[in-house]
Amino acid sequence: MSATAVHAGGIADHIHPEPQGFVRRYIFSIDHKIIGIQYLITGFVFLILAGMLAEVIRTQLLHANGGFVSPDVYNEVYSMHGSAMVWLVIIPLITGGFGNVIMPLQIGARDVAFPWLNMISFWIFPVAGLMLFSSFLIGAPVAGWTEYPPMSLQAGPGTSMWAAAIFLIGVSSTLTGINFVVTMFQMRAPGMTWTRMPLFCWAQLATAPLLMIATTALAAALAALFIERQFGVPFYDPTKGGSPVMWQHMFWFYSHPAVYIMVLPAFGMISEIIPTFARKPIFGYKLIAFSSMAIALAGFMVWAHHMFTSGLAPYLQLPFMIITFIIAIPTGVKIFSWTATLWGGKIHFTTSMLFAVGFVALFTLGGITGIFLAAVPFDLHVHGTYFVVAHFHYVLVGGSLMGVFAGTYFYFPKMSGRLMNETLGKWHFWLFFIGFNGTFLPQHWLGMLGMPRRVPEYDPQFQFWNDFSSISSYVMTFSILLFFINVLWSLRNGKKSGPNPWGGRTLDWQIPSPPHYYNFKNIPTVYGLPYDFGQPLPYKGLEEELTDSPVHVGAHY
Amino acid sequence: MAVASLPHGSSAGHDGVDQLYADTRALRLQGMLLFLVSDCILFSSFIFAYLYMRNSGQGWPPAGISRLDVAFASVNSVVLFGSGATMHYALENWKHNNFGRYALFMLATIVLGIGFLSGQAYEYTNLIFKEHVTWAGSGIFGASFFTLTGMHGFHVSVGVLYLIILFLQSVHGVYTKDKYFGLTAGTLYWHFVDVIWVVLFSIFYLI
Numbered sequence: 001m002s003a004t005a006v007h008a009g010g011i012a013d014h015i016h017p018e019p020q021g022f023v024r025r026y027i028f029s030i031d032h033k034i035i036g037i038q039y040l041i042t043g044f045v046f047l048i049l050a051g052m053l054a055e056v057i058r059t060q061l062l063h064a065n066g067g068f069v070s071p072d073v074y075n076e077v078y079s080m081h082g083s084a085m086v087w088l089v090i091i092p093l094i095t096g097g098f099g100n101v102i103m104p105l106q107i108g109a110r111d112v113a114f115p116w117l118n119m120i121s122f123w124i125f126p127v128a129g130l131m132l133f134s135s136f137l138i139g140a141p142v143a144g145w146t147e148y149p150p151m152s153l154q155a156g157p158g159t160s161m162w163a164a165a166i167f168l169i170g171v172s173s174t175l176t177g178i179n180f181v182v183t184m185f186q187m188r189a190p191g192m193t194w195t196r197m198p199l200f201c202w203a204q205l206a207t208a209p210l211l212m213i214a215t216t217a218l219a220a221a222l223a224a225l226f227i228e229r230q231f232g233v234p235f236y237d238p239t240k241g242g243s244p245v246m247w248q249h250m251f252w253f254y255s256h257p258a259v260y261i262m263v264l265p266a267f268g269m270i271s272e273i274i275p276t277f278a279r280k281p282i283f284g285y286k287l288i289a290f291s292s293m294a295i296a297l298a299g300f301m302v303w304a305h306h307m308f309t310s311g312l313a314p315y316l317q318l319p320f321m322i323i324t325f326i327i328a329i330p331t332g333v334k335i336f337s338w339t340a341t342l343w344g345g346k347i348h349f350t351t352s353m354l355f356a357v358g359f360v361a362l363f364t365l366g367g368i369t370g371i372f373l374a375a376v377p378f379d380l381h382v383h384g385t386y387f388v389v390a391h392f393h394y395v396l397v398g399g400s401l402m403g404v405f406a407g408t409y410f411y412f413p414k415m416s417g418r419l420m421n422e423t424l425g426k427w428h429f430w431l432f433f434i435g436f437n438g439t440f441l442p443q444h445w446l447g448m449l450g451m452p453r454r455v456p457e458y459d460p461q462f463q464f465w466n467d468f469s470s471i472s473s474y475v476m477t478f479s480i481l482l483f484f485i486n487v488l489w490s491l492r493n494g495k496k497s498g499p500n501p502w503g504g505r506t507l508d509w510q511i512p513s514p515p516h517y518y519n520f521k522n523i524p525t526v527y528g529l530p531y532d533f534g535q536p537l538p539y540k541g542l543e544e545e546l547t548d549s550p551v552h553v554g555a556h557y
Numbered sequence: 558m559a560v561a562s563l564p565h566g567s568s569a570g571h572d573g574v575d576q577l578y579a580d581t582r583a584l585r586l587q588g589m590l591l592f593l594v595s596d597c598i599l600f601s602s603f604i605f606a607y608l609y610m611r612n613s614g615q616g617w618p619p620a621g622i623s624r625l626d627v628a629f630a631s632v633n634s635v636v637l638f639g640s641g642a643t644m645h646y647a648l649e650n651w652k653h654n655n656f657g658r659y660a661l662f663m664l665a666t667i668v669l670g671i672g673f674l675s676g677q678a679y680e681y682t683n684l685i686f687k688e689h690v691t692w693a694g695s696g697i698f699g700a701s702f703f704t705l706t707g708m709h710g711f712h713v714s715v716g717v718l719y720l721i722i723l724f725l726q727s728v729h730g731v732y733t734k735d736k737y738f739g740l741t742a743g744t745l746y747w748h749f750v751d752v753i754w755v756v757l758f759s760i761f762y763l764i
Contacts, residue, residue: 010580113584178591186584216595220602224704232693233700235606241619241696246609250602 203268266403
């Protein structure tokens with residue numbers, strides 16, 4: 001097959017009639033941009049809910065004796081906080097949300113490969129989210145977001161609800177993954193070879209197989225947990241011949257790749273934002289693209305590094321430790337490439353760029369503690385302490401969530417046609433950055449001193465840094481409130497952005513903001529990389545995009 | 558690209574169909590293959606769990622449970638593999654515009670699929686009522702055997718329904734000599750179910 005993925009007279013020349021009516025346009029829409037925005041809105045609503053749970057945790061830990069909620073409720077709160085943040089916030093925002101809005105625009109397609117499937121993927125997600133939160137009514141899961149048996153087998157009926165909800169989210173993710181892979185394989189604009197594809201798309205291309213493969217493995221583990229809880233079929237109960245460690249294997253075979261599902265698309269957005277605001281070609285395009293694939297591949301081979309204290313055979317510990325170290329290499333390649341892109345650039349510190357640079361700094365810190373934790377002797381010391389909590393919040397909040405904010409400020413004009421307020425945005429960034437570090441930096445030394453995670457009360461010697469952490473978390477929450485105020489304010493009052501407020505060079509910036517439902521009047525032809533700032537644009541066939549010329553609508557099929 | 562070498566994958570516009578159909582078919586073929594890959598991972602996870610438990614040092618088969626009946630399962634397997642062959646010939650005859658033989662082979666596939674399911678039902682009945690091996694009451698043996706073969710049986714049942722729908726569609730002229738992607742997808746799914754059975758037969762009956 002030639003590099004051009006589309007042919008004359010095929011789907012690229014085919015424009016459906018415009019959908020009519022509010023329901024078809026905005027509720028059960030099959031337009032990838034609307035679906036992406038639906039994902040973003042739903043994900044941000046769940047961010048508020050899961051963030052409130054986080055504040056319950058931090059308020060409880062203000063005092064060494066707890067007292068804000070009962071220990072039982074505390075177990076439910078941190079379990080639901082983790083589950084919701086992973087499955088209802090970060091993954092949907094970063095794959096279904098930004099992936100849907102931006103990826104088809106960047107490859108010059110009219111929509112994803114299977115628009116109806118896309119709509120179904122989305123609508124599973126809020127239903128599953130409501131199921132997950134409604135498990136509070138019947139006794140929410142209490143064994144943390146990892147739900148290790150035998151605790152998860154003994155807990156109340158909410159755990160079965162949890163398993164069913166996460167299973168549904170998994171179905172949604174799998175369908176999205178299939179959709180994205182086929183879209184990127186088959187629907188790129190003529191001339192867009194693999195090595196001319198924007199880096200955000202490369203990141204989605206690395207993520208999609210993880211969504212397809214890892215999520216299905218989790219589905220099996222969840223199905224077995226559900227069956228065991230509801231029908232007493234022994235998979236994990238050691239008294240009936242099952243094995244609780246098997247759950248850990250199956251769970252982490254998904255959940256380690258899942259951390260790359262949560263961060264690779266953020267890498268992609270950072271790779272778009274940094275060259276745009278440094279006004280420089282990205283350094284090491286191919287290295288960044290291929291390192292995403294390397295991370296995705298290696299991510300499947302390291303799951304047991306979560307299980308060094310679970311009785312893993314010693315001869316297995318060494319290979320898992322070494323492969324985990326190896327993942328630092330492609331990640332380091334990205335960090336150095338971004339730094340080299342900034343070097344000597346004409347940097348514009350917009351809010352989006354601040355978040356992108358903050359991402360690089362905080363993700364590097366989280367990555368370095370990841371290397372610590374991969375080392376077996378160190379991990380045996382800090383496993384199950386606040387050091388682990390600090391580590392994964394640095395990569396998931398300092399990494400993924402910062403990436404979501406950077407992407408929101410960057411792509412908000414493309415989605416709405418208006419810019420977000422920069423003054424509020426800068427307050428958001430600085431309060432978030434200070435609040436975030438104040439919350440999670442002290443948790444490193446709390447963990448080193450031996451404070452275990454998931455406890456409602458603790459030794460009074462840890463009181464000071466816990467108070468410091470809790471008060472900083474209020475600052476961080478306040479900054480996120482500013483973000484939501486900014487979004488709502490800017491939707492009505494933001495400055496009109498025009499098609500290309502940041503001077504971006506990828507295809508998404510060459511069409512009106514917000515784009516027409518068919519994206520492109522004519523599918524352009526691509527002649528080069530999108531990052532050569534200072535050169536003419538490498539596209540042909542875009543002349544009519546910003547004019548009022550009519551578009552030919554084909555027959556429905 | 559990998560899909561280009563598959564039958565009727567991306568040879569867009571060279572086999573008498575319009576470009577829109579060729580493009581859509583290429584998308585759907587790849588989507589179908591990826592769906593089968595993810596489905597395969599679902600089976601693989603349970604197979605991993607079974608092998609992990611089997612090798613965890615409690616001896617196999619566990620005390621009080623006799624080995625499964627290889628002879629009967631072999632006959633039943635031949636029935637399923639035979640249906641894979643008839644499915645292949647059904648699609649080939651469709652491509653060569655030979656509707657009579659297509660219908661014959663398609664119906665044979667459906668009958669063989671139902672035959673396999675009946676065999677499995679007979680085997681389940683024997684296990685549960687004669688040997689008292691049950692899903693929930695026989696440790697990891699019952700759990701993994703009934704879950705995996707049950708999942709496979711569910712896939713076969715869905716496949717039989719799918720083939721019946723495809724057959725009715727083809728009788729009503731939904732497909733033409735050139736435009737028959739639904740039949741290709743059905744064939745792929747049916748072969749996938751066959752291949753899964755090869756693995757399940759090996760790990761439950763042979764080793």
